[in-house]
Amino acid sequence: MTDLTAYRSAARAWIEGKIAEFGREARRGLTPAEDLALGRRYLAAKYEAGYSGISWPRENGGQGLSPTEKLAFDREEILHGFPTEYFSISLGMPVPIMLRYLPDGWKQERAIAALRGDEIWCQLFSEPAAGSDLAALRTRAVQDPDNGDWILNGQKLWTSWAHLADYGVIVARSDPNVAKHRGLTYFWVDMKAPGVTVRPVTLAAGDAHVNEVYFDDVRIPDAQRLGPVGGGFGVAMETLIIERYSATDPAANGPSIARALADATRMTRDGRPLIEDGRVRERIARNFATQAALASIHRRALLSLEAGTQPGSEGAIHKLVSVRNRQRLSEFMIDIEGVSGVRWNEQATRKDDWATSWLTAPTGRIAGGADEMLLNTIAERILGLPQDHRPDKGVPFNEIPG
Amino acid sequence: MTDLTAYRSAARAWIEGKIAEFGREARRGLTPAEDLALGRRYLAAKYEAGYSGISWPRENGGQGLSPTEKLAFDREEILHGFPTEYFSISLGMPVPIMLRYLPDGWKQERAIAALRGDEIWCQLFSEPAAGSDLAALRTRAVQDPDNGDWILNGQKLWTSWAHLADYGVIVARSDPNVAKHRGLTYFWVDMKAPGVTVRPVTLAAGDAHVNEVYFDDVRIPDAQRLGPVGGGFGVAMETLIIERYSATDPAANGPSIARALADATRMTRDGRPLIEDGRVRERIARNFATQAALASIHRRALLSLEAGTQPGSEGAIHKLVSVRNRQRLSEFMIDIEGVSGVRWNEQATRKDDWATSWLTAPTGRIAGGADEMLLNTIAERILGLPQDHRPDKGVPFNEIPG
Amino acid sequence: MSVLLDEAQLQIADEAQRLVSAHYSGERLKGYLLERGAFDRELWERFGAQGWTAICYPEAFGGLDLGLLELGLVAEACGGAVTGVAALTSSFAMGQSLLYFGSEEQKADWLPQLAAGSVIGVVAFAEGQDMLPRAPRLRLEAGRLSGSKPAVVAGGIADGAVVLALGADGPVLALVDLSQRGVSRTLLDTFDNSRCTADLVFDDVEAHELPGSIDALAAARAILRLQAVIIGFEQVGGAQKMLTTARDYALTRRAFGQPIGAFQSVKHRIAEDYVLVELARANAIHAASRSGESDFGLYAAAARISATEAYDGVSRDAVQVHGGIGVTWEADLHLHQRRARTLAVEAGPLIFWEDEVITELQGAAQ
Amino acid sequence: MSVLLDEAQLQIADEAQRLVSAHYSGERLKGYLLERGAFDRELWERFGAQGWTAICYPEAFGGLDLGLLELGLVAEACGGAVTGVAALTSSFAMGQSLLYFGSEEQKADWLPQLAAGSVIGVVAFAEGQDMLPRAPRLRLEAGRLSGSKPAVVAGGIADGAVVLALGADGPVLALVDLSQRGVSRTLLDTFDNSRCTADLVFDDVEAHELPGSIDALAAARAILRLQAVIIGFEQVGGAQKMLTTARDYALTRRAFGQPIGAFQSVKHRIAEDYVLVELARANAIHAASRSGESDFGLYAAAARISATEAYDGVSRDAVQVHGGIGVTWEADLHLHQRRARTLAVEAGPLIFWEDEVITELQGAAQ
Numbered sequence A, B: 001m002t003d004l005t006a007y008r009s010a011a012r013a014w015i016e017g018k019i020a021e022f023g024r025e026a027r028r029g030l031t032p033a034e035d036l037a038l039g040r041r042y043l044a045a046k047y048e049a050g051y052s053g054i055s056w057p058r059e060n061g062g063q064g065l066s067p068t069e070k071l072a073f074d075r076e077e078i079l080h081g082f083p084t085e086y087f088s089i090s091l092g093m094p095v096p097i098m099l100r101y102l103p104d105g106w107k108q109e110r111a112i113a114a115l116r117g118d119e120i121w122c123q124l125f126s127e128p129a130a131g132s133d134l135a136a137l138r139t140r141a142v143q144d145p146d147n148g149d150w151i152l153n154g155q156k157l158w159t160s161w162a163h164l165a166d167y168g169v170i171v172a173r174s175d176p177n178v179a180k181h182r183g184l185t186y187f188w189v190d191m192k193a194p195g196v197t198v199r200p201v202t203l204a205a206g207d208a209h210v211n212e213v214y215f216d217d218v219r220i221p222d223a224q225r226l227g228p229v230g231g232g233f234g235v236a237m238e239t240l241i242i243e244r245y246s247a248t249d250p251a252a253n254g255p256s257i258a259r260a261l262a263d264a265t266r267m268t269r270d271g272r273p274l275i276e277d278g279r280v281r282e283r284i285a286r287n288f289a290t291q292a293a294l295a296s297i298h299r300r301a302l303l304s305l306e307a308g309t310q311p312g313s314e315g316a317i318h319k320l321v322s323v324r325n326r327q328r329l330s331e332f333m334i335d336i337e338g339v340s341g342v343r344w345n346e347q348a349t350r351k352d353d354w355a356t357s358w359l360t361a362p363t364g365r366i367a368g369g370a371d372e373m374l375l376n377t378i379a380e381r382i383l384g385l386p387q388d389h390r391p392d393k394g395v396p397f398n399e400i401p402g
Numbered sequence C, D: 001m002s003v004l005l006d007e008a009q010l011q012i013a014d015e016a017q018r019l020v021s022a023h024y025s026g027e028r029l030k031g032y033l034l035e036r037g038a039f040d041r042e043l044w045e046r047f048g049a050q051g052w053t054a055i056c057y058p059e060a061f062g063g064l065d066l067g068l069l070e071l072g073l074v075a076e077a078c079g080g081a082v083t084g085v086a087a088l089t090s091s092f093a094m095g096q097s098l099l100y101f102g103s104e105e106q107k108a109d110w111l112p113q114l115a116a117g118s119v120i121g122v123v124a125f126a127e128g129q130d131m132l133p134r135a136p137r138l139r140l141e142a143g144r145l146s147g148s149k150p151a152v153v154a155g156g157i158a159d160g161a162v163v164l165a166l167g168a169d170g171p172v173l174a175l176v177d178l179s180q181r182g183v184s185r186t187l188l189d190t191f192d193n194s195r196c197t198a199d200l201v202f203d204d205v206e207a208h209e210l211p212g213s214i215d216a217l218a219a220a221r222a223i224l225r226l227q228a229v230i231i232g233f234e235q236v237g238g239a240q241k242m243l244t245t246a247r248d249y250a251l252t253r254r255a256f257g258q259p260i261g262a263f264q265s266v267k268h269r270i271a272e273d274y275v276l277v278e279l280a281r282a283n284a285i286h287a288a289s290r291s292g293e294s295d296f297g298l299y300a301a302a303a304r305i306s307a308t309e310a311y312d313g314v315s316r317d318a319v320q321v322h323g324g325i326g327v328t329w330e331a332d333l334h335l336h337q338r339r340a341r342t343l344a345v346e347a348g349p350l351i352f353w354e355d356e357v358i359t360e361l362q363g364a365a366q
Helices: A002-016 A032-049 A067-080 A085-092 A094-101 A106-115 A232-240 A257-266 A278-306 A314-342 A354-364 A371-382 B002-022 B032-048 B067-080 B085-092 B094-101 B106-115 B232-240 B257-266 B278-306 B314-342 B354-364 B371-382 C007-023 C026-034 C041-050 C068-080 C087-101 C104-116 C216-252 C264-289 C296-327 C333-346 C350-365 D007-023 D026-034 D041-050 D068-080 D087-101 D104-116 D216-252 D264-289 D296-327 D333-346 D350-365
Strands: A121-124 A140-143 A150-160 A167-173 A184-190 A196-201 A210-220 B121-124 B140-143 B150-156 B167-173 B184-190 B196-201 B210-220 C121-124 C139-141 C144-152 C160-167 C170-177 C183-187 C198-206 D121-124 D139-141 D144-152 D160-167 D170-177 D183-187 D198-206
Touching: A002 A067, A032 A085, A032 A106, A067 A278, A085 A094, A085 A106, A085 A121, A094 A106, A094 A121, A094 A167, A094 A232, A121 A150, A140 A167, A150 A167, A150 A184, A150 A196, A167 A232, A184 A210, A184 A232, A257 A278, A257 A314, A257 D350, A278 A314, A278 B278, A278 D264, A278 D296, A278 D350, A314 A354, A314 A371, A314 C144, A314 C296, A314 C333, A314 C350, A314 D264, A354 C296, A354 C333, A371 C264, A371 D264, B002 B032, B002 B067, B032 B085, B032 B106, B067 B278, B085 B094, B085 B106, B085 B121, B094 B106, B094 B121, B094 B167, B094 B232, B140 B167, B150 B167, B150 B184, B167 B232, B184 B210, B184 B232, B257 B278, B257 B314, B257 C350, B278 B314, B278 C264, B278 C296, B278 C350, B314 B354, B314 B371, B314 C264, B314 D144, B314 D296, B314 D333, B314 D350, B354 D296, B354 D333, B371 C264, B371 D264, C007 C041, C007 C068, C026 C333, C041 C087, C068 C087, C068 C216, C068 C264, C087 C104, C087 C121, C087 C160, C087 C170, C087 C216, C121 C144, C121 C216, C144 C160, C160 C198, C160 C216, C170 C198, C170 C216, C216 C264, C216 C296, C216 C333, C264 C296, C264 D264, C296 C333, C296 C350, D007 D041, D007 D068, D026 D333, D041 D087, D068 D087, D068 D216, D068 D264, D087 D104, D087 D121, D087 D160, D087 D170, D087 D216, D121 D144, D121 D216, D144 D160, D160 D198, D160 D216, D170 D198, D170 D216, D216 D264, D216 D296, D216 D333, D264 D296, D296 D333, D296 D350
Parallel strands: A121 A167, B121 B167, C121 C160, C139 C160, D121 D160, D139 D160
Antiparallel strands: A140 A150, A150 A210, A167 A184, A196 A210, B140 B150, B150 B210, B167 B184, B196 B210, C139 C144, C144 C198, C160 C170, C183 C198, D139 D144, D144 D198, D160 D170, D183 D198
């Protein structure tokens, strides 16, 4: 523990030294390109300081420490709004999975470039007809019998930062004649290769960091395959659980309880602060209680990690509860503001602003595991309740009615 | 409309004349036997006055009027807490269904006896393993090849007022070799017949008006069959929708909004009436809004009936919403009373008392259509959403795993 | 519902649905979202041509002399199509203020134009979090108005306003011509810019009390109730549309080998939404039928509560049922999400109307 | 949770679960429901023999000198088995009052007996809807107590009490021996008679101020927080038991050819309940770990809110999952339903603890 405490202090000191250059205030008003460039500079600085890839092996450019140190760093870093979002998926899943499957040499070059922010990887899983039901994906990978190359055709959707990405990992259907989750194969692809087209998808609040990605006869050598032919579903599942645990915000990246309290204290009705109204008190108090519980659950998970135990359902609980609560509290805070509650500043972040938080919350309840899927996860994996009826189970993919 | 108004005024005048003898106050402190006797006297008086079987044909002892007049009467009658509960199922479903299927003569005698409160019919549908899934029932009806008699064996459950009943209608499995809903047959039975045993089931709040009913080799002639052999499921469904529309209480027989308002005005915290607390205001106001809507929906249904249209989903909406809200509001009213909220008077009715209302509300959310079944009804019948997956569909009953 | 619609009413509803749907385009509305101060003027002109702006005025002023229910049915159609026309309800509120509390001259000056739809009106009562401030900061002194009103719906495009201000002897309702010098408007960036919401600032501007509004707070409350019922219908229309959209999507979108509507998490959510819509519709129609009665305030408040619960709830759920596609700019669901929240606050938030219910119930209990 | 349980704590939890389960019988508890004034004295005596009544006292008074968490784990086991023992938390509250605020003599007189479980104690602060009345109607004048306290849990069986009364200079905490003449108790009919809840009436009875409780309201609040955390654990235990019961039933009960747990309406309901229990457990343990810290009041209140939401919610849902069988007297679910509501109000309803959270947050923000 003393070591960890020392590590945390040193990390905090370093991080605090970077706030002026990279923090929330420094980013205000930047263009997207400027902000990305700032992010790349921050990652380079972080790499130089030895805070990148904290829990990765040293041979892959990491620091060879444990997830505990990584989390200690992340929990400090998350407070300041540094421009890390462009790299979080890249370093969280695609790069670690390719490090597991690819031969030495080239992969380490890529890993270091990714850690320094010079390169970005994306993850090409979801499709228009395959969201929660990932194994229903339709992108085809057909092998050329002459040279073993694979030809990719199809469309991916919701690919975060694909427009900035240099590489991606992708899962595609290599055999439509077997049950849906058995006919998939996993590859990495060069996002600049001929036949790859990236189109941004604008979301409801006007933000555009997710994309459609089209593959038109994109040819890749068999050496870009990760795992066995037909084993893609397993590698995809492995990818999704690589980052089993990361720093969390009980407010789900929405405004804090302290902010709600301050706003309700400032606003008045008939001369009295709104915080005196029982309805307001109830929402704030109950949200505080829930957030306190999520924070405690998170701390327990960290202690479990330190004690060498794998965390369990904490991630599912956190996402389910925190985002839903953020949505409802944000809606309520807009409501009590009254007629001016409709104001909206497109530059504001969901952390700063109730309207932005509310408008973007639906995405949070869907992306990365919809509420319904999280409930299924809890019900099935933890409570042992039966799986849903799935009529397509065991049916060859090409016999499932569209 | 003038006719109906006149009818309503006459009914109201008659009803108000009966309050002293039969109303809520008159019943207070009576033993169960005394209360039942009072109920029988009330029904006799009602019959004499021409207010029984208002919408039944005259040849069956009724008044030959429309459902509109019946509802007009019921809406006045429901206000005063008359002892009618013993007869409501009897006259609502079993007697009307037997009137449809049995030959003239005996059935009219029974109908008049039931209308006068001299006889009571019960409805033997649910079983331990057949609640929401009625067609899963296991009570056997085996036909004697010699004389066509049927021998009943099995157990029914949740049979209201079976301990008071003279007759009952029952659905039983006559053929276990076909799909579950095709192997059922419908009969009427004499509840005093040898082999019929009635045992009261006490509910959570201590009340005991429902029963288990055991059938041990109960022999009944084929003449007691209603509908074709194997057609019992259809007759059961027909029974359940006979009383498509009846008088309703938006408070679901719990305490009224006026009562909540009065209680919250009387109680104080730190010297201020609880009604000044926003949390209390929210609950009362939103419950008022919901109850007002249910009342409006009910009035529309009545107008539709008058206009000759069949009502639609109103019953499902009413039951789903009103009981659930009653449960939550009662829980809340107990809560805000603070430490004395735990008081409970076993004599109080759910209409009088928040604790009794709360303690009995779970029954309301299950009996006569559980919340989940009501949601299915709305989703499937009104919105056209798919039926749930039912693995036993079309499977012979005796091949369905227990 | 307490009333069954008659033939004429059904016809109004049908026509409104038809015209508004024909005119609907998500792309068009998204344009209004992106541009402050723009609204669907073409549709607004059609409203005038159809006579819908004239529904609730006496014939003497060019009105059709129909009731809240008829206007509500039009508003319901508008709600279903998230039209870019905030003026229907804002003009109505100004017109009713004049009709009930204005002088004959004020009526003659404004009502025919409001009824024709040739001018746009607004009411501006709220300040801060107070829907009906007892001591407005906006001042009326010797016929001159000074101060401001925040976030006035249609304030960016209106020709006239009825405002709640503090006069010499307490609150007053005053009529003000917005084309005067000294009136300035700041269009706000809102999450539904098609409402043309603006802060109005008055710098020593001519304004005239409404002589019938002796108790100005009571008068403003009466107008707000009328407006809330019409907006309640608009909310019901939006909620119904989101319900239908979610239902249709649940029938066609497949996952794990079946329509997602076969999963009870989706199926029961939509069924609950159906219930919300039916409750809200029942209360809206009942409230409309109680106009002029002593319990109108109570039922207007109830209608408003149910309508807000329905539109917020159903649009929230509809997005969730749609999954990823539901949160894209391209899909039109966020238009309803935005509109639901906009309508929820612009005619007074839930806590305001809850308090109204309690006050009315307390009054009735005495 | 903020702390992982250590070996000794896990052992206490295991033992408590074992002893309490071995002792559990729904029939037995139903007897207490039907009879006012009866409680599970045999189990209570075992608590004493096991040393559980001694957990939170210093060794000098025969205590084990352990913390809130250890007592909480025992209370959690009690909650799971809906034991007929209200004295665990009521005696604890009286004992802590004396420990923190009593004179040496008061401690010496009562703490060894409370720690041994040979006497039963209660606290009586609430009046009407006020958990901590600023001006109690119960009066202490010249060492004599007059007035009453309503609905005191374990009041029907207690030997001593610490009460909140109005003294000459404001509220005071006072110790009173309930075996005196002039103390009368009226056992109440409640929906959970095993709590032995009674109105206490004092007719000129000897009582002594707790000298350490200069600010009696603050002192009473501190005690109530400690008690609320322990009752919070009891609620968590009950909620966990209802969750497990519902899960088990959903796996075995079949309808429409499959276990009802395969229907998402049931499956997701139980998953939501699991979340409620996990949140409540995390907050209970965290609160216990903050005892003595400046933010204890905040986390005690949060723990209490989550615990009440969990136990009420899960027991409500568990009955619904069981269907008809769940609402019978014979099934034990209504025991939890009753206990959930009883625990919810006896240590202060949600609105009280919500207000506590706000007050503490406001204090922390300054």
